[in-house]
Amino acid sequence: MAKAILFDSTRCVGCRECERACAEKWGNPYNDQIAEVEKLSAQKLTTIETHGERFQRRLCLHCAEPTCVSVCPVGAFEKTALGPVVYDEKKCIGCRYCIMACPFQVPAYEWSEILPRVRKCDMCYARQAKGEPTACTEVCPADATLSGDYEAMVAEARKRIADSPGDYQPYIYGLREVGGTSVLFLSAVPFNELGLRTDLPQSPLPPLTWSVLSAVPDIATSGAVLMGGIYWITHRREAVAKAEGRRPGRQKEVRQ
Amino acid sequence: MRRVPVWKWVFIALMAAGAYATYLRAFHGLGAVTHLSDQFPWGIWVAFDVLCGVGLAAGGFTLVAVVHIFNIEKYRPILRPAILTAFLGYLLVVLALMFDLGRPDRIWHALVMWNPRSVMFEVAWCVMLYTTVLFLEFLPVVLEKFNLQAPLKLLHAISVPLIIAGIVLSTLHQSSLGTLYLIVPHKLDPLWYSPLLPLFFFLSAICVGLAMTIFESWHSSRAFGRQLEVSLLGGMSRVLAVLLSVYLVLRFMDLSRRGAIGRIWEPRIESYLFLLEVALMALPALLIFRGHTRRPAVLYAASVMAVFGFVTNRLNVAVTGMERASGVVYLPKWTELAVTLAIIALGFAIFRLAVQYLPIFEETHEENRAGNGAQAEEDYLLTRA
Numbered sequence A: 001m002a003k004a005i006l007f008d009s010t011r012c013v014g015c016r017e018c019e020r021a022c023a024e025k026w027g028n029p030y031n032d033q034i035a036e037v038e039k040l041s042a043q044k045l046t047t048i049e050t051h052g053e054r055f056q057r058r059l060c061l062h063c064a065e066p067t068c069v070s071v072c073p074v075g076a077f078e079k080t081a082l083g084p085v086v087y088d089e090k091k092c093i094g095c096r097y098c099i100m101a102c103p104f105q106v107p108a109y110e111w112s113e114i115l116p117r118v119r120k121c122d123m124c125y126a127r128q129a130k131g132e133p134t135a136c137t138e139v140c141p142a143d144a145t146l147s148g149d150y151e152a153m154v155a156e157a158r159k160r161i162a163d164s165p166g167d168y169q170p171y172i173y174g175l176r177e178v179g180g181t182s183v184l185f186l187s188a189v190p191f192n193e194l195g196l197r198t199d200l201p202q203s204p205l206p207p208l209t210w211s212v213l214s215a216v217p218d219i220a221t222s223g224a225v226l227m228g229g230i231y232w233i234t235h236r237r238e239a240v241a242k243a244e245g246r247r248p249g250r251q252k253e254v255r256q
Numbered sequence B: 001m002r003r004v005p006v007w008k009w010v011f012i013a014l015m016a017a018g019a020y021a022t023y024l025r026a027f028h029g030l031g032a033v034t035h036l037s038d039q040f041p042w043g044i045w046v047a048f049d050v051l052c053g054v055g056l057a058a059g060g061f062t063l064v065a066v067v068h069i070f071n072i073e074k075y076r077p078i079l080r081p082a083i084l085t086a087f088l089g090y091l092l093v094v095l096a097l098m099f100d101l102g103r104p105d106r107i108w109h110a111l112v113m114w115n116p117r118s119v120m121f122e123v124a125w126c127v128m129l130y131t132t133v134l135f136l137e138f139l140p141v142v143l144e145k146f147n148l149q150a151p152l153k154l155l156h157a158i159s160v161p162l163i164i165a166g167i168v169l170s171t172l173h174q175s176s177l178g179t180l181y182l183i184v185p186h187k188l189d190p191l192w193y194s195p196l197l198p199l200f201f202f203l204s205a206i207c208v209g210l211a212m213t214i215f216e217s218w219h220s221s222r223a224f225g226r227q228l229e230v231s232l233l234g235g236m237s238r239v240l241a242v243l244l245s246v247y248l249v250l251r252f253m254d255l256s257r258r259g260a261i262g263r264i265w266e267p268r269i270e271s272y273l274f275l276l277e278v279a280l281m282a283l284p285a286l287l288i289f290r291g292h293t294r295r296p297a298v299l300y301a302a303s304v305m306a307v308f309g310f311v312t313n314r315l316n317v318a319v320t321g322m323e324r325a326s327g328v329v330y331l332p333k334w335t336e337l338a339v340t341l342a343i344i345a346l347g348f349a350i351f352r353l354a355v356q357y358l359p360i361f362e363e364t365h366e367e368n369r370a371g372n373g374a375q376a377e378e379d380y381l382l383t384r385a
């Protein structure tokens, strides 16, 4: 059963307990100074952003067809059947294509380490595999962050919108963005006012490169055949000439 | 004591700065030497050293195709310098990757941990295979120097498949470097983002390959007191002009088809740099079409402009076009520049040495083959000194 996280910004009180629980889980430092910097980083895999009087959580959205999984040359990312997108630091060569390509600008790098790793939320894969809720869900005092089965989360989101339509945008962010994500957002105001991109395509991004990549074997084969053909034609005239003894073989020689 | 010429001091200074930056990179991490960030993870080491480096080496496959596949013999004299440049270029790209990758010690992972869906994976394989092909294409030069006939024969036997493999591989990943950016329609400015990026990268790589060949021939003819093959380069420059025009026409057709053409006139830094890029590609084509190809100085100027146009394009795609969406301003740190400049200087130095000690230019090569190799080479060294 695939899991999901639902974050409801209308309920978030900005207590940052999720930030603290996340830092604890990863063994990252956490203090007032770190809390103040509202930016994802290698130390802060989730953050609360203040937008006027509202709070919006940022974290990896665990896309259904993740860009990071497709771009990584060594397959360090994996979309698990459970929903979380997990990262294997032992494979990573540090090309940072995943950071460059993620549509939500999520993965962060350990820029000051000598042996750096990519860092991002893994939706508490280990906990969820055991049937436990994510660390951030457990500590949320306001039911702003929920986690559970994907269908249940979607149903809960729909119910909240239906129950008090005046309090919500009639839209669940993450249902369709880049083909859907395992993290869903609810909001009272248009999502771009909470710093979320609303101009993303509704279809997944990986096919953009795959449509070209998958043509590579064909292009390579026809290219090779074409080159071979041209070679044969351009060199045949000489071979004929030579056979007829008209020209000395100087040009015949292939050397470089 | 002889006076050390200025360029040697420049070289030493660049190497010293590069060495210091290398030390910082190795012992204090990427953050200490670069202005990269989570918002802007690819800087000039990718934009210049890799994207431009690979492109500037495109003269290699272009000339190999011209001479070997299309069998146009008159270009043979400049084939070897072009292969040497390409081989060096690729080695330097790999060197640059050692700085840029977060875990250069794991560069081999790309060979054993496959992800065929990743463009980066394809680029990694192509770079590795093509560097090997270039090595084999260059090897005969070294073998000839030491007169090793057996391996020469072997290489000769596999030369045709090797040549074809080289052309296919380089074609593939010249365009793959453009494919890398297809995944960021939401980040790359519409002036550059296009589904045709792979084609544009490929076409412009051939252009810059030709331009670099003209550029190099000019320089080597000056440095080694040889006659410039004006007629040779004239023909090549006309092909360059045609390709540049095709490339530019396609770019503009694509812009208008995507409805992005109006953006050219918006007063933004992106538009200015876009126009600069276009001007640097259009001017050389104009110069050549106006029929000034008999004057080496004009040819030279045209090729330099085309090279700069190409570099501007790659920097625009990788830096200018990506900056706005990232929300930060990226300017390279001096240590990033130091590494890049040191790598370029190293390239020039090795090229010079190779030309000095190996039969790169056909003339020497012919003389060596004529029998009295040692004597001929001595004469050659004398005439050049």
Ligand code: SF4
Pocket (backbone or CB within 6 Å): A060, A061, A062, A063, A066, A067, A068, A069, A085, A102, A103, A104, A105, A106, A107, A120
């Ligand atoms: S949000 Fe970014 S890092 Fe997270 S799964 Fe999607 S592409 Fe990967």
Ligand code: SF4
Pocket (backbone or CB within 6 Å): A071, A072, A073, A074, A075, A076, A077, A091, A092, A093, A094, A095, A096, A097, A098, A099, A118
């Ligand atoms: S930085 Fe690591 S995880 Fe990210 S794409 Fe490169 S190899 Fe994969």
